[in-house]
Amino acid sequence: MTVRQLALPELVAHCVRLGIGGVGLWREPVQEYGLGAAAALVRDAGLTVTSLCRGGFFTADGREADNRAAVDEAAALGTDTLVLVSGGLPAGSRDLPAARARIADGIADLAPYAAERGVRLAIEPLHPMYAADRCAVSTLDQALDLAAPFPAAQVGVVVDTYHVWWDDRAPAAVARAGAEGRLHSFQLADWTTPLPAGVLTGRGQLGDGVIDLAAWCEQVAAAGHTGPVEVELFNEELWQRDGVEVLEETLDRFGEITPRSRTTIPG
Known part of the structure; x- marks a missing residue:
């Protein structure tokens, strides 16, 4: 999505x-190009698919089939990581604890299916x-608590700077994720003000x-x-x-803060 115009x-x-x-990679451009063709294109170029985005939205009805399809797509692309955006409040609801409980149930349903296919689930707090409207999981600690019932190789978390930089508990949660073996994905984006509409x-x-x-x-x-460090930018001016x-x-900017050898630019 950083360079979705390509x-x-x-x-x-x-x-x-x-x-x-x-x-x-994101599912939509992969589906548009064709799953098999996309897998062959990336594989033949010698690139690694570091993650596929996204599954989740467990608080909406009828997501089971689509989430299993997302797992299958990740496996076909050769990536071991499916990013989950968990979903917000169901329409008409004000019950945030119930939404989070529903997310936990959705992960419990999906995790065994993903594990059988060699795909780990990475919960991204937003x-x-x-x-x-998008994600009732707001902190790394909440994401790690959701992951805790499952083996670390099955369910972990995404650390996305754009979403967690504000949280003074996040550094300790990063250390916790590392200690538990659940730090499955790391993404960079900056926070600029004023925010666009x-x-x-x-x-x-x-x-x-x-x-x-x-x-x-x-x-x-x-x-x-x-693992790789991904850069994920949603930005109309960049697009x-x-x-x-x-x-x-983006590669030059990344080189100013960390070694370039670990760079990944999500599509």
Whole structure:
């Protein structure tokens, strides 16, 4: 989504050219291109699919089949990580604890199916401003508590700086995730102000906002994370620019805060 203006073949070609070894994919462009074709494209280019986004939305009715399809798509793409955005309040509800209980039930239903296919579930907490409509899981501690009943190899968490930077308990939760072996994915985006009217597309380019991204990289590394670092930017201004230019700029910005060898730019 960082460079959604690039078609999948363009994204793959420029990742190879720039030495980016992995790409995190979203289901919609993969489905549009064709699952088998996308898997072959990335595999033949020598890239790793670091994660697939997204499953979840457990608080909506009738999600079981789609979530199992998401697991199957992740397995077909060769990634071991399916990112979960858990869902907000059901229509007409004000019962946040009930929504979180429903999320727990949904994860319990999906986890064994995913484990059988070699796919781990990564619960992503979203900023509290999304609790009503997108994700009732707002903190890393909440995500880790949801993951706790399952083996670490089955269910873990996503640390996304855009969503958790504000929480003074998050550094301890990062350490907890590392100690429990549940730190399945790490994503970078900056927080800029003022937020746009559509806050969903308010993720700032690395270095343009207020988050100490270098410190977050150090904290996550200290917690034992040795996997790729993904960059995920939803930003209308970036989407209006040349995608190759944005990709190169993002790589340069990333190189200022952490070694480039671990860079992944989600598509």
